Amino acid sequence: MRTFFDIDTQLDFMVPGGALYGPGAERLIPAIAALNRYAGENKIPLISTTDAHPENAEEFRVWPPHCVAGTFGQRKPAATLLANHAVVPYDTAFDLDTLDAAASQIIVEKNDLDMFTNPHSLALLNKLNITECIVYGIFIDYCVKCAIMGLLRSGRQVSLVTDASASISAEAGDLVTRDFIAAGGRPIASRDVI
Numbered sequence: 758m759r760t761f762f763d764i765d766t767q768l769d770f771m772v773p774g775g776a777l778y779g780p781g782a783e784r785l786i787p788a789i790a791a792l793n794r795y796a797g798e799n800k801i802p803l804i805s806t807t808d809a810h811p812e813n814a815e816e817f818r819v820w821p822p823h824c825v826a827g828t829f830g831q832r833k834p835a836a837t838l839l840a841n842h843a844v845v846p847y848d849t850a851f852d853l854d855t856l857d858a859a860a861s862q863i864i865v866e867k868n869d870l871d872m873f874t875n876p877h878s879l880a881l882l883n884k885l886n887i888t889e890c891i892v893y894g895i896f897i898d899y900c901v902k903c904a905i906m907g908l909l910r911s912g913r914q915v916s917l918v919t920d921a922s923a924s925i926s927a928e929a930g931d932l933v934t935r936d937f938i939a940a941g942g943r944p945i946a947s948r949d950v951i
Contacts, residue, residue, distance in 0.1 A: 760887045761796040763805040764894030764901045769823040769830030776823035788921040790836035795951045797839045797861045809866035871903035889914045893921035898929035916943045
């Protein structure tokens with residue numbers, strides 16, 4: 758099954774004044790919103806990842822505090838949210854069988870760069886029978902890299918929507934994209950999807 762992945766499009770990363778703002782990231786919001794709406798309108802599963810850090814997150818030894826659970830900066834831009842969404846928390850006690858089957862957007866919370874650190878990520882992919890992944894978001898040189906390479910390692914087809922993704926460092930983002938292509942991934946544009 759074809760599935761869209763909206764990686765870490767959160768206010769702390771995407772808007773000026775955000776704790777880890779990537780300059781220019783706000784310009785991607787319309788493209789990301791259009792992809793998310795397209796998924797919803799066409800009944801394509803949409804998995805969005807979000808950082809949901811506790812106040813004492815290990816990551817804050819490396820990065821300034823950001824996307825602390827429940828804060829304004831942890832939210833997604835309203836335009837990227839579908840009306841009917843459900844959350845898969847970063848919590849081993851959560852039961853995937855309780856997930857609302859009617860949700861058109863599943864938000865997978867994480868406390869690390871890698872979406873696969875949520876103990877339910879792989880089980881969710883298998884439950885939804887995901888074979889083809891269309892990935893976009895923030896930032897290619899960090900969380901998007903973890904997502905695309907992890908999805909490739911899981912044996913799935915993976916495409917990266919380059920005009921709906923951003924990097925902190927253009928050079929690092931280009932290197933990740935080259936490694937992604939070498940590993941069997943495919944760069945595409947929004948127009949190839951919508």
